[in-house]
Amino acid sequence: MRSRRYFLGVMLAGAGAMPAAMPALAAPRRAAPPERASRAALPLVVLDPGHGGADPGAVGQAGTLEKRVVLAVAQELRRRLEAGGRVRVALTRNRDVFVPLAERVAIARRQEAALFLSIHADSAPPGHGAQGRDAPRGASIYTLAETASDPFSAALARRENMADQAGGLRLPSVPPDVQRILLSLMRAETRQSSERLARQTMQAMAGDLPLLSNPHRRAGFVVLKAPDVPSALVEIGFLSHPADEALLNRPAWRARVADSLADGVHAFVGRRVAT
Template sequence: MIDLKQATAPQLFTLAPVAAYQHRMVFDLYPTQERDPLLALIEEKQRSEQQAAQAVQDALGEFIGRMDKPPTGKAPPAASAPQQTPAPKPLPPIAKEKIDRLIVVALDPGHGGEDPGAIGPTGLREKDVVLAIALELRDRINARPGMRAMLTRDGDFFVPLQDRVRKARRVQADLFVSIHADAFINRQARGASVYVLSDGGATSTAARWLADKENAADLVGGINVKNRHADVMRTLLDMSTTAQIKDSLRLGREVLGRIGKVGKLHKPQVEQAGFAVLKAPDIPSILVETAFISNPEEERKLRDREFQERLVDALEDGIARYFARHPPLARNRQL
C-alpha cells in the first residue's frame, strides 16, 4: 500500500525488453486535482532548468549536424561494415547504433470526457473515433522493436491541452501525434489534413515558456540569477521551436503522403497553425485531421473498422518513415 498526499488517476503500462533493459512496469500517477503549490513550484523550477538544458542540447544538436554518440556505460556498436546495405525490408530500418534507446511516440486522441469534439450527421462522436484509432496505433507502435507509444488519454476522459503536452514531455517523447476528425458547416467539405505549428508560433511559444519560468521565479520571491539570461533563454527557445517546426514539417509530409493514399486530402500540403497541443518547443508535433466527420460519406468511413485500420496503417507508416530518415539523437533515457 502506498499513502498518497492527494487523489490520483493512476495509469499502468508495461514496456517490453529492449537493449539492456528487462521487462519494465511503469506506474504513472496523475493528480486529479491541482498539485501541492510548493511541490509544483519546485517541480516547475526543475522542469524549466531541464527545458533550458534540453533547448541548448537541441539547438546545438541541430547546428552540429546531429552528431551522435553512444550513451555512456554501454559498449559502442560494432564498427564492422558500417557501409553495408541492410537486408531489404518494406521500410528502411533505423540505423542500428541509434536503436540502443527506446523511441517514444506520444499519441494524443483529441477531446474526451465532457468534450465530445465534433459530432457527425448520424451522431458519431469525434472523441470515440480518434480514441479507437489511437489505441490501435499504440498497439502497432508497441509491436515495433525499440518503439513505444504513450497515450495522453487511454479512455473517455477530458485532458486539458497543456497537460497533453506535459505528459509527452515527461516521457521525453520523440514525437507528438494529435489525432482528430474535422468538421465544417458545409457538409461537402472532405478529406484529411495535417497541421504543424506555424512559423509565427516560434517566437510567441518561446515567449510563453519564458513567461512561465519567470512567473515561477517571481513566486519564489527572491532574485533569480537565471532571469539575467532571459535574452539567451528566449533565443534558445526560439531556435529550439524553429527546429521543432522543421522536423514537424518533415514528419507531417511523411504522414500526409501515406494518408493521401487512404482517402481524399483536404489540402495537398502540410498546413501550419497555432494549435496549443503542438507547442512543445522540443518535440516534433503534428495534428492529423483524419477526415470530415461532418461529411455524411466520411462519417460512414470513420465508423468503418476497415477504414480505421487503413488510417492506422498510414499513420504508422508515416511515423516509421520519418524515423528511418531522421533517427533520433542518442541520449540517456530514464524510464
Template sequence: MASLLLGLAALPKPAGAAVTGATLEADGPVTRLILAVPDGATWRVVAARSPNRILVELPGRTWRIRSSLPGAGRVRAARLERGRMRLDLSAPVALRSAQASGGRLVIELEPGTAAGFARLAAGGRAIAEGGGRTSLPLVVLDPGHGGRDPGAIGRSGTQEKRVVLAAAQSLRRVLESGGRCRVAMTRTNDRFVPLAGRVEFARRREAALFVSLHADSAPGARGASVYTLGESSDQLAGALARRENLADRAGGLRLPPVPPEVQAILMSLVRAETRIGSARMAQQVVAELRPDVPLLPNTHRQAGFMVLKAPDVPAVLVEMGFLSDPRDEAALRRPEHRAKLATALGRAIHGWLDQRQHTGHPMGHPSGTSLG
C-alpha cells in the same frame, strides 16, 4: 592475488549501486510502482503470463528493500524474485508509462484487456526499457477530446472523441508490433484531458514525437490533412485551431493569462526548436496517406493548435477526415478504414524515426526513458 580478488568480489556493493526504496500505490485507475534507483541504471519491464505478472529487472543491481510489498490497485502482490521485482496481477493491465529520472524509476499500470495483455507478453521481449543505450524512442499518441468534451459530432451522431480513441488504439497496436519505438497515449479511455496536460504528458516523458488525432467539423471540407505549428495557413486552419483551443474551456479548465510579449517569445522558441522535425513528420504523413485515403487539398497546413506548442517535442496534428462530411463520417465509423489509417500513419512514424536515426538531426530526445 587470487585470494585478494575473491575478497574484493565479496565486498558489498556501494549504496549508489543498489535499489534502496520501493513503493506500490493506487491512484484512481492507475497502479504506480516507484523505485529508488541509481542514476543511469539500466532497467527493463517484461510482461509474462500463466499467471499474469509484470517483472521489473535492473541488471547488475542489488536490492536493499523489503522482500515484499502490500498489493495495491491491480497488483495483488509484489515481491523480490531472483533479483527482480515481480508484480502479480489481479486483472489485466496496460503499461501507461515507465520513466527513470532523478534517481527514481516510476512505472504506471492502467486497466487493460486480456487480449491486450497477451500481446504485451508475446515473445518475452521488454515492453519498456531504459538506461545505458538500450532505450527506444517514445512516440506519444494523443486522441483528441474525451469525457465531457465530445468534440465534433457527425450527422449520424458519431462523436469525434470515440472515433479518434479507436484510431489511436489501432495505431498503438501497429507501432508496438513493429518493435521500433515505445508508445504512450495521453488517454486510453473516455476521460477529459486538458490541452496543457497533453503537452506536458509528452514533455515529462521526453517523447521523441507527439501525434494528435482528430476528426473535426468544417462545412464543405472532406479528406485527411496534417497540421504543424505556425501562423494559420488559411481561414479553415485558423478556424479549426481556435475551436480546438477552446476545448479546455469546455472541460472547465481556466488557464492563467499570459502577456502577448511572452507569447511571442514562446512561439519563436517553439518554431526554432520543432520546425524541422515537425515538418518532416508532416511530409511523411502526407506521403503515406496519399495512396490510401482521400486528402484535403494543400494537405500539409499550419495553425496555432495548443497541443503542438511543446518547445522540445516535434509534433503534428492529423485530421483523419471531417465528421461534417457524410462520406468521411461513414468511413471513420468503419474499423477497416481506421485500420487503413493506422497502418499508413504507422509507416509514416517508422519512416520519420528511421530518418531521425540516420541523419542524427535533433528531432526530439535521442533516448527518452518513458513508455506507455
C-alpha cells in the same frame, strides 16, 4: 550526453521563466535487464486522441462523436506501432476522460518523446465551407505557426484551443506576447523536425486516404507548442461530411488510417535514428 530538453530547461531557469527548481538527480539504480534496457532505448511516440470526457469534439450528422473515433484510431495505431518493435508508445488518454491541452503537451515533454501526434476528426468551422455533402472532407495535417496558413486553419485552431473550456476549465487565454515568446523558444531543429514529420505522414496517407485540398497546413494549435518535441496534428477526416463520417465508423477504415499513420511514424523515426 545532456538532452536538448536539459539545456532548454537550464536556459529558461536562468531567465526566470521556470519557478520550480530543476529536479535533483536520482540515486543510482541497478541496471535493467538487457531486454528491458533495449526497449527503453527505443524512441517514444506520444499519441494524443483529441477531446474526451465532457468534451465530445465534433459530432457528425449521424451522431458520431469525434472523441470516440479518434480514441479508437489511436489505440489501433498503438497496436501497430508496438507490433513493429521500433518504438515505444504512450497515449495522452486511453479512455473517455478529459485531459487539458497543456497537460497533453506536458505528457510528451515529461517523457522526452521523440514525436507527438495529435489525432482529430473535426467538423468544418462555421462560415468556412458548406455542410453536408458539399462540406470539406479528407485527411490533413497541421504544424505550428504563429500566423495560420489560411483562414480555415485559423478558425480550426481557434475552436480546438477552446477544448479546455468545453471540458469545464475556465483558464485565461495565453496573451499574444507570451505566445510569441513560446514560439521563439522553439528551436529551429524542432520546427524542421515537425515539418518533416508532417511531410512524411502526409506522404504515407496520400496513397491510401482521400486528402483535403492543400493537406499540409499551419496554425497556432496549443497542443503543438512544445518547444522540444516534434509535433503535428492530423485530421483523419471531417465528421461534418457524411461520407467521411460513414468511413470513420467502419473498423476496417480506421485500421487503414492507422496503417497509414504507422507508415508515417516509422518513416520519421527511421530517418531520425539514421541521422
